Amino acid sequence: MTAYSKHAIRIMSKLPPFPVAREGWPFVALFAFATLILWYISLPLGWLGLILTGWCVYFFRDPERVPPNARKLLVSPADGKVLPIRRALPPPEIGMGEAPRQRVSIFMNVFDVHVNRLPVDGRVTNMAYHRGQFLNASFDKSSDLNERQSIRIATAGGGDIAVVQIAGLIARRIVCRLEKGEECSIGERFGLIRFGSRVDVYLGDDMVPLVTPGQRVVGGETVIARCLTSREKKQSGE
Numbered sequence: 001m002t003a004y005s006k007h008a009i010r011i012m013s014k015l016p017p018f019p020v021a022r023e024g025w026p027f028v029a030l031f032a033f034a035t036l037i038l039w040y041i042s043l044p045l046g047w048l049g050l051i052l053t054g055w056c057v058y059f060f061r062d063p064e065r066v067p068p069n070a071r072k073l074l075v076s077p078a079d080g081k082v083l084p085i086r087r088a089l090p091p092p093e094i095g096m097g098e099a100p101r102q103r104v105s106i107f108m109n110v111f112d113v114h115v116n117r118l119p120v121d122g123r124v125t126n127m128a129y130h131r132g133q134f135l136n137a138s139f140d141k142s143s144d145l146n147e148r149q150s151i152r153i154a155t156a157g158g159g160d161i162a163v164v165q166i167a168g169l170i171a172r173r174i175v176c177r178l179e180k181g182e183e184c185s186i187g188e189r190f191g192l193i194r195f196g197s198r199v200d201v202y203l204g205d206d207m208v209p210l211v212t213p214g215q216r217v218v219g220g221e222t223v224i225a226r227c228l229t230s231r232e233k234k235q236s237g238e
Helices: 003-013 022-041 043-059 230-237
Strands: 073-075 080-082 086-088 101-108 115-117 122-130 148-155 160-167 173-176 189-194 197-202 207-209 223-227
Touching: 022 043, 101 207, 101 223, 122 160, 148 173, 160 173, 160 189, 189 197
Parallel strands: none
Antiparallel strands: 073 223, 080 101, 086 101, 101 197, 115 189, 122 148, 148 160, 160 197, 173 189, 207 223
């Protein structure tokens, strides 16, 4: 082992510890191994490899989050920026009917945390994977045309919502750890998308959005919607 390789190992061992998503460890190991080879070849290349390894660790970071303790609130499923909120049809493959619903969309760039979290307590009642295109995930049509993983959840408070992981322009891998029939908790990790993408949440009829387009949200913590109170439901029905 060369002096440069030993120096690279010492530097990487002193990097601040980041909690890393388990899907990211193979990539971190690959980048670290390549960095050792680059240090052996050339010092400038070694520094470049070290920077890229640090970026890889940063991309797959998985910080702890504390969701609110309230059953009538929905939290963001991802870190990122809120896109325009629209009424849209949920993905047809999960059988949520043909009536449009309020859709809250969060766009993740390559610098955002990419671990996805469940917005509510509930139970997974349906799941479907749909192959499609890889358009820029910030485009509205990406919800319909891009590759996606759709999840239907019966909420603990009644009603149902849909959470849709959508691949983006350079995102080629959607990871979803959920299974049909599984019980889930608000803020719980359920997957991720590599590298830059979007997550849509289709709300129930008794839910109202609490975020605005352009707002930055934090997955598992920022409240994006709430359920109507009994009084509000009664007033809306009058």
